[in-house]
Amino acid sequence: MPVTIEDVALRAGVSTATVSRALRGLPHVSAATRAQVARIALDLGYVPSKSATNLATGRTHTVGVVTPHVARWFFAQAIEAVEGELREQGYDVLLLVLPPGTEVDRPPFDPEELRQRVDAVAVLTVPLTGTELDALRRLRLPIVFVGGSVPGLMSVRIDDIAVGRLATEHLLSLGHRRIAHINGDPYGPLNFTAPVDRRAGWLSAMRAAGVEVDPQLDVPGFFTVEGGRQAMRQLLALDEPPTAVFAAGDEMAFGALAEAREAGVHVPGELSIVGVDDHDMSALWGLTTVRQPVREQGRRAAALLLQALLPTAASSRPAEHVLLEVELVARSSTASPRTETTVTESLPL
Amino acid sequence: MPVTIEDVALRAGVSTATVSRALRGLPHVSAATRAQVARIALDLGYVPSKSATNLATGRTHTVGVVTPHVARWFFAQAIEAVEGELREQGYDVLLLVLPPGTEVDRPPFDPEELRQRVDAVAVLTVPLTGTELDALRRLRLPIVFVGGSVPGLMSVRIDDIAVGRLATEHLLSLGHRRIAHINGDPYGPLNFTAPVDRRAGWLSAMRAAGVEVDPQLDVPGFFTVEGGRQAMRQLLALDEPPTAVFAAGDEMAFGALAEAREAGVHVPGELSIVGVDDHDMSALWGLTTVRQPVREQGRRAAALLLQALLPTAASSRPAEHVLLEVELVARSSTASPRTETTVTESLPL
DNA sequence: CTGTTAGCGCGTTCAG
DNA sequence: CTGAACGCGCTAACAG
Numbered sequence: 001m002p003v004t005i006e007d008v009a010l011r012a013g014v015s016t017a018t019v020s021r022a023l024r025g026l027p028h029v030s031a032a033t034r035a036q037v038a039r040i041a042l043d044l045g046y047v048p049s050k051s052a053t054n055l056a057t058g059r060t061h062t063v064g065v066v067t068p069h070v071a072r073w074f075f076a077q078a079i080e081a082v083e084g085e086l087r088e089q090g091y092d093v094l095l096l097v098l099p100p101g102t103e104v105d106r107p108p109f110d111p112e113e114l115r116q117r118v119d120a121v122a123v124l125t126v127p128l129t130g131t132e133l134d135a136l137r138r139l140r141l142p143i144v145f146v147g148g149s150v151p152g153l154m155s156v157r158i159d160d161i162a163v164g165r166l167a168t169e170h171l172l173s174l175g176h177r178r179i180a181h182i183n184g185d186p187y188g189p190l191n192f193t194a195p196v197d198r199r200a201g202w203l204s205a206m207r208a209a210g211v212e213v214d215p216q217l218d219v220p221g222f223f224t225v226e227g228g229r230q231a232m233r234q235l236l237a238l239d240e241p242p243t244a245v246f247a248a249g250d251e252m253a254f255g256a257l258a259e260a261r262e263a264g265v266h267v268p269g270e271l272s273i274v275g276v277d278d279h280d281m282s283a284l285w286g287l288t289t290v291r292q293p294v295r296e297q298g299r300r301a302a303a304l305l306l307q308a309l310l311p312t313a314a315s316s317r318p319a320e321h322v323l324l325e326v327e328l329v330a331r332s333s334t335a336s337p338r339t340e341t342t343v344t345e346s347l348p349l
Numbered sequence: 350m351p352v353t354i355e356d357v358a359l360r361a362g363v364s365t366a367t368v369s370r371a372l373r374g375l376p377h378v379s380a381a382t383r384a385q386v387a388r389i390a391l392d393l394g395y396v397p398s399k400s401a402t403n404l405a406t407g408r409t410h411t412v413g414v415v416t417p418h419v420a421r422w423f424f425a426q427a428i429e430a431v432e433g434e435l436r437e438q439g440y441d442v443l444l445l446v447l448p449p450g451t452e453v454d455r456p457p458f459d460p461e462e463l464r465q466r467v468d469a470v471a472v473l474t475v476p477l478t479g480t481e482l483d484a485l486r487r488l489r490l491p492i493v494f495v496g497g498s499v500p501g502l503m504s505v506r507i508d509d510i511a512v513g514r515l516a517t518e519h520l521l522s523l524g525h526r527r528i529a530h531i532n533g534d535p536y537g538p539l540n541f542t543a544p545v546d547r548r549a550g551w552l553s554a555m556r557a558a559g560v561e562v563d564p565q566l567d568v569p570g571f572f573t574v575e576g577g578r579q580a581m582r583q584l585l586a587l588d589e590p591p592t593a594v595f596a597a598g599d600e601m602a603f604g605a606l607a608e609a610r611e612a613g614v615h616v617p618g619e620l621s622i623v624g625v626d627d628h629d630m631s632a633l634w635g636l637t638t639v640r641q642p643v644r645e646q647g648r649r650a651a652a653l654l655l656q657a658l659l660p661t662a663a664s665s666r667p668a669e670h671v672l673l674e675v676e677l678v679a680r681s682s683t684a685s686p687r688t689e690t691t692v693t694e695s696l697p698l
Numbered sequence: 699c700t701g702t703t704a705g706c707g708c709g710t711t712c713a714g
Numbered sequence: 715c716t717g718a719a720c721g722c723g724c725t726a727a728c729a730g
Binding site: 049 | 351394396397398399400401403404409411414418419420421422425426428429432433436441442443444445446448461462464465466574603604607629630633
Binding site: 002004005006016017020021024048049051052053054055056057 | 722725
């Protein structure tokens with residue numbers, strides 16, 4: 001039913017090979033023939049069959065994007081960026097959302113099913129088991145991790161230890177000592193470096209400042225608004241609540257912020273909060289945060305794949321690792337502890 | 350390089366035809382042969398080539414999802430839902446993000462490029478030109494619109510007029526008369542019914558209540574946080590500002606809320622605000638809103654496509670239109686105007 | 699510069 | 715119940 005290359009060939013009075021060459025801009029085609037073929041293809045509405053092309057060339061012109069979520073800020077941003085870059089270069093994007101849950105209780109992800117469908121894969125901080133990673137490697141496809149890194153595979157991410165340190169140092173410099181940390185899932189996946197590193201940064205900064213860390217101040221928030229809320233509730237219930245909180249993600253910070261206010265705890269008068277991301281709504285909340293360039297990470301990841309897909313690309317170079325800069329954005333959710341200044345509404349909200 | 354059906358056939362000592370039948374559960378294969386083949390396929394790690402299958406059957410087992418954004422709440426939710434449902438049924442999802450901008454200034458979308466790649470298409474309230482729509486129809490593929498509807502094509506959406514009416518009536522019933530409306534883009538696309546309908550609902554409710562509508566109270570917010578903020582600024586600058594605002598989307602409502610508070614206008618004491626969506630963060634903001642079941646819309650849309658893809662499906666039935674229910678969720682951003690009751694902090698934030 | 703000939707990997711008749 | 719043979723639409727040698 002669809003228009004095939006043969007239809008075009010017949011109509012143009014040439015062979016299918018010539019049509020193929022003409023349409024793809026290959027050399028060895030007279031300008032006249034090329035123009036003629038192009039015209040006919042156009043008004044016949046000819047579109048090459050992807051499957052046939054793939055079968056013949058072995059390349060799918062499709063990149064798989066594996067992600068655990070699409071609705072969360074980081075992932076949505078990253079997907080949008082990756083898709084844009086890829087589509088611009090003529091690649092299709094196959095979206096693969098891994099069912100939620102840790103790698104233990106979700107259905108196993110079988111990278112093999114990607115084998116015949118994509119030329120490369122971008123993995124957005126998905127917690128994968130060692131088995132899955134091995135299978136992924138066995139595909140021998142260009143693979144890039146975004147927001148995390150795995151030995152031997154390309155990656156684009158930020159220095160999450162620096163993130164934790166930056167946030168914590170900001171609070172320390174304001175005079176805080178009792179600084180809590182709301183992180184991801186303590187029983188979560190192993191191959192998910194961001195939360196672990198951010199915590200490490202927090203600990204490192206605390207230690208460097210000679211501050212003892214109370215284990216009670218290290219609570220899980222699961223990277224969700226609601227999780228952040230619960231975490232904050234837990235912290236406020238302590239005999240000696242923190243004067244400052246470092247939340248490993250803005251969404252958790254929002255929850256924490258809301259919970260604090262609801263509990264009548266004034267931010268930043270009685271409690272300072274720092275997040276990570278610089279979410280679209282962080283400014284609205286007046287949230288101090290460590291900004292990470294998510295879209296940039298997406299773009300860079302796509303670029304790495306594209307480059308690895310180039311015919312000239314040697315398939316066995318050392319995997320590239322791109323580390324992007326982060327930056328502390330100070331807003332109104334942080335201040336020095338126990339200031340005796342008038343507690344006016346310093347927050348916009 | 351990949352394992353082909355022939356490798357399996359050779360190893361099993363049968364023909365490729367038998368392998369094909371055995372693996373796909375077709376009849377006319379002895380139980381023994383079937384088991385044998387299955388085992389060998391498994392330990393050879395055989396995965397049928399999608400392209401080859403497609404070429405042979407004419408079906409791609411892929412559904413295209415066309416969306417203008419992935420990072421905005423509605424779209425992210427819908428994409429996640431559609432993807433989940435589709436993948437569960439063995440379909441791949443090809444993500445196609447249409448560059449931002451109205452259909453006038455973005456690069457034209459050529460549905461033809463989908464022809465050889467997908468079996469069906471889900472369009473998420475993307476503003477399409479008539480030309481694009483026609484081209485889409487010409488594909489003669491099952492097509493479903495989510496969040497909007499187009500004559501002759503399937504759709505899943507909510508009654509946006511009812512949405513506008515519901516929100517407005519809530520405000521009217523509280524005693525408001527000067528009710529503003531923050532909508533989408535006045536110069537925006539035509540085939541994008543949601544904003545138009547929501548406004549119509551607002552007007553209709555106002556008229557039904559015998560309230561005159563001041564054109565100055567109808568301002569654009571572009572469905573973004575920042576747009577909502579600007580809109581609110583504009584409204585507050587009026588000689589006679591509104592006592593209530595109906596924002597056509599929660600993200601705009603957030604912006605409006607923040608702007609109002611920043612301007613020192615107490616919500617809901619001096620100003621009531623209603624949104625639409627019931628965004629994940631609406632509860633945090635205490636935002637009264639008209640909830641719409643986005644994920645459900647995504648699931649239903651996927652189901653419609655799946656059903657139309659069934660071999661038994663007659664290709665020329667009338668297009669199905671699914672209309673889902675909405676519901677007003679009253680929170681703390683709305684109250685009666687000019688109440689003289691103590692203005693305590695009634696909002697959590 | 700162009701046409702011919704082979705496949706790419708699978709599904710699908712049609713014979714056995 | 716099973717196999718041989720052909721075709722899906724296109725690209726890639728290889729001739730001319």
